[in-house]
Amino acid sequence: QVxxxxxxxxxxxxxxxxxxxxxxxxxxxxxDSFYWTWIRQPAGKGLEWIGRxxxxxxxxxxxxxxxxxxxxxxxxxNQFSLILTSVTAADTAVYFCARDDAAVGTMNVWGxxxxxxVSS
Amino acid sequence: DIVMTQSxxxxxxxxxxxxxxxxxxxQSVLYTSNNKNYLAWYQQKPRxxxxxxxxxxxxxxxxxxxxxxGSGSGTDFTLTISSLQAEDVAVYFCQQYxxxxxxxxxxxxxxxx
Numbered sequence: 001q002v003x004x005x006x007x008x009x010x011x012x013x014x015x016x017x018x019x020x021x022x023x024x025x026x027x028x029x030x031x032d033s034f035y036w037t038w039i040r041q042p043a044g045k046g047l048e049w050i051g052r053x054x055x056x057x058x059x060x061x062x063x064x065x066x067x068x069x070x071x072x073x074x075x076x077x078n079q080f081s082l083i084l085t086s087v088t089a090a091d092t093a094v095y096f097c098a099r100d101d102a103a104v105g106t107m108n109v110w111g112x113x114x115x116x117x118v119s120s
Numbered sequence: 121d122i123v124m125t126q127s128x129x130x131x132x133x134x135x136x137x138x139x140x141x142x143x144x145x146x147q148s149v150l151y152t153s154n155n156k157n158y159l160a161w162y163q164q165k166p167r168x169x170x171x172x173x174x175x176x177x178x179x180x181x182x183x184x185x186x187x188x189x190g191s192g193s194g195t196d197f198t199l200t201i202s203s204l205q206a207e208d209v210a211v212y213f214c215q216q217y218x219x220x221x222x223x224x225x226x227x228x229x230x231x232x233x
Contacts, residue, residue: 047170047213049222062221063121096169105217106160108181110169 002027004097004111012091012118018084022097022111023077030055030075035100037107038071038082040093048093052100053080087118122146122216126225132233139201141228143214148194151218158218161190161199164227165210173212174199206232 008020022036029036038050051061053071061069070083084091094115098107123146133139149158157177162170172181174190177197187202201208209232214225 046226047215047224049220049224060220064221098169104175105158105222106172106175106215107162107170108172110171113169 002099002109004099004109006095006097006111006114008095008114008116010115010117012087012116013120014088014118015086018082018087018091018116018118020082020095020097020114020116021079022081023079024099025078028075029073029078029080033102035060035102036071036073036080037098037100039096039098039107040091041096041113042093050082050095054102089118092116092118121221122149122219122223124214124216124223124225126212126214126228128228129226130229130231132231133201133204134233135206136203137233139204139208139230141199141212141214141230143192143197143199143225145195145197145216145218149216149218150194157193157197158216159190159192159197160215160217161188162213162215162224163208163210164213170213201230204230204232 003025005023012018035052037052051071053059053073068085073080094113096113097111099109125144127142159177161174164170173184178190189200191198211227211229213227
């Protein structure tokens with residue numbers, strides 16, 4: 001049973017960099033069958049797709065975040081990561097990592113989510 | 121970007137009654153080469169991540185009760201819960217995966233009347 005777990009600081013100062021890691025357990029991240037995805041959800045609001053990475057390292061980013069965003073993959077540690085620069089209060093949200101079935105395009109395994117607050 | 125619009129924003133239904141949630145996309149999510157609609161439905165309960173219920177507009181994920189069904193094609197889709205149970209109280213989201221960026225509807229909050 002594959003499980004995903006997000007980790008990273010819960011508080012980031014405005015203009016600084018947000019860094020999160022998702023650790024995959026119970027299965028290999030090095031699979032052609034999946035994309036590894038980040039999604040966020042501001043409190044009480046809807047879901048925003050941030051972007052995804054394939055095992056090869058190829059990425060798709062949301063254009064609204066692309067200039068500030070890097071998603072990377074570390075197959076040796078079964079992890080993938082998100083870096084978002086120049087954060088503002090608008091980046092405050094619960095951040096989820098998820099596994100996207102590449103044959104379908106839907107997220108069928110999710111982490112529990114981690115809350116990130118941008119505040120001085 | 122494909123804009124997904126759900127209706128209603130919230131819905132109260134009596135236990136055992138039918139609940140219907142609508143989702144409209146700003147452009148067709150039907151891929152004509154394989155005749156598949158790139159549309160999914162998720163359920164999100166408080167303090168939990170979303171759970172995938174349905175993909176390809178009408179295919180239930182393994183383990184999802186058969187009271188949940190999806191229908192529609194092109195730009196108009198519906199999630200139906202045939203007989204509402206207490207555990208179905210949640211927010212429901214539609215999602216298109218026809219093109220990136222992947223986009224979600226704003227969510228429909230389902231409550232017990």
